[in-house]
Amino acid sequence: MTSTIALLFGGRSGEHGISCVTAGGILGAIDRERYDVVAIGITRQGRWLHVSDDPADWQLQGATPPEVPSDGDEVLLPTGTKTPGAPVPLRVVRDGRVEPLAEVDAVLPLLHGPYGEDGTVQGALDLLDIPYVGSGVLASATCMDKTSTKAALAAAGIASAPSISVHEDEWAQRAEEVGASVRERLAAPWFVKPARAGSSLGVSKVTDPAELEHAVKTAFAEDPLILIEQGVVGREVECGVLQGRAGGEAPRTTEPGEVIVGDDLDFYDYESKYFGKGTVSIQVPAALPDGAAERVREVAARAFIALRLEGLGRVDVFVTETGEVVVNEVNTMPGFTPSSMFPVLWENMGIDYTSLITDLLEQARTRRIGLR
Numbered sequence: 001m002t003s004t005i006a007l008l009f010g011g012r013s014g015e016h017g018i019s020c021v022t023a024g025g026i027l028g029a030i031d032r033e034r035y036d037v038v039a040i041g042i043t044r045q046g047r048w049l050h051v052s053d054d055p056a057d058w059q060l061q062g063a064t065p066p067e068v069p070s071d072g073d074e075v076l077l078p079t080g081t082k083t084p085g086a087p088v089p090l091r092v093v094r095d096g097r098v099e100p101l102a103e104v105d106a107v108l109p110l111l112h113g114p115y116g117e118d119g120t121v122q123g124a125l126d127l128l129d130i131p132y133v134g135s136g137v138l139a140s141a142t143c144m145d146k147t148s149t150k151a152a153l154a155a156a157g158i159a160s161a162p163s164i165s166v167h168e169d170e171w172a173q174r175a176e177e178v179g180a181s182v183r184e185r186l187a188a189p190w191f192v193k194p195a196r197a198g199s200s201l202g203v204s205k206v207t208d209p210a211e212l213e214h215a216v217k218t219a220f221a222e223d224p225l226i227l228i229e230q231g232v233v234g235r236e237v238e239c240g241v242l243q244g245r246a247g248g249e250a251p252r253t254t255e256p257g258e259v260i261v262g263d264d265l266d267f268y269d270y271e272s273k274y275f276g277k278g279t280v281s282i283q284v285p286a287a288l289p290d291g292a293a294e295r296v297r298e299v300a301a302r303a304f305i306a307l308r309l310e311g312l313g314r315v316d317v318f319v320t321e322t323g324e325v326v327v328n329e330v331n332t333m334p335g336f337t338p339s340s341m342f343p344v345l346w347e348n349m350g351i352d353y354t355s356l357i358t359d360l361l362e363q364a365r366t367r368r369i370g371l372r
């Protein structure tokens with residue numbers, strides 16, 4: 001029996017284009033024998049439109065990522081109660097007329113960043129009683145906001161880099177004092193980053209304190225809340241996590257992979273992530289010293305549980321010279337193109353891209369809705 005999946009992608013964040021590329025990957029690989037797919041593109045303004053489900057329409061054009069067109073047939077979400085467990089009827093406005101679109105069994109939200117990966121869309125789907133892939137409201141919101149992630153990790157005894165967070169309003173009032181406490185409490189270099197962005201958007205490395213102001217402004221361009229973080233010297237290692245198969249089963253983790261950033265780059269920035277700037281290579285599995293991979297996997301599983309993730313997550317850490325594992329960030333919807341780290345990590349564990357999508361969709365279809 002086939003079920004119907006709504007793919008949600010695009011969205012209002014700076015990662016709109018990347019999300020569309022991911023949708024292209026998934027549309028090309030999803031098991032169409034098992035799943036009927038309805039493609040719903042969210043425009044940069046936030047409108048939900050019924051769009052093409054042809055993977056060819058969602059590929060990179062050179063360096064330009066595809067985009068959900070700003071106009072089209074608007075999808076209408078139902079309101080009110082429905083029969084528990086029954087598919088959710090979506091409608092669409094076509095030529096001014098409201099027509100049935102699909103009876104949806106589950107949603108795959110392929111959204112990165114604010115208004116997608118931060119709990120807002122998850123909340124909307126919860127209100128509609130639609131099962132969906134991935135974390136719920138709380139975990140999505142916690143992991144989107146790097147200041148909250150750190151607080152939750154610290155409460156679970158998991159290390160992350162020391163940092164100071166600053167809101168734009170506070171910076172406007174007391175930039176001098178904030179600067180002074182950064183210099184006093186955090187060893188340089190510093191990483192200045194938006195609290196709720198991704199893809200390295202707005203992130204700068206600051207080695208000279210005179211550059212702090214500029215870096216802060218760059219981060220504020222993405223988010224009124226930012227972090228100034230102490231730089232960690234270590235290898236950049238990422239671990240894929242999938243929820244345990246049955247309720248209560250331990251999370252499944254991958255062998256970690258490493259992002260090896262060449263000397264021609266300051267750090268793993270936006271252009272190096274997507275547009276081939278500098279030398280970056282991905283090594284899966286990472287060649288780590290004895291015992292380090294196990295420690296990374298153990299920390300990743302603990303972080304998954306502590307942050308109350310569901311479905312999937314990618315836990316990014318630094319492994320320091322002394323072998324300490326310091327969590328950098330946790331992504332509730334990691335990059336998911338066929339060549340992205342998360343699918344590659346699972347491929348290395350024997351779960352190919354199509355099977356990974358099926359795994360996630362079956363988890364979503366069978367999980368409880370409402371409070372879980």
Ligand SMILES: Nc1ncnc2c1ncn2[C@@H]1O[C@H](COP(=O)(O)OP(=O)(O)O)[C@@H](O)[C@H]1O
Pocket residue numbers: 161191193197198199200201203229230231232233236267268269316328329
């Ligand atoms: N504290 C840190 N120490 C060393 N490198 C860092 C630190 N924070 C960020 N970086 C570098 O900046 C990159 C982007 O920062 P990250 O916090 O992962 O933001 P994003 O959510 O945009 O990926 C990281 O992949 C890493 O290369």
Ligand SMILES: [Mg+2]
Pocket residue numbers: 199200316329
């Ligand atoms: Mg990152």
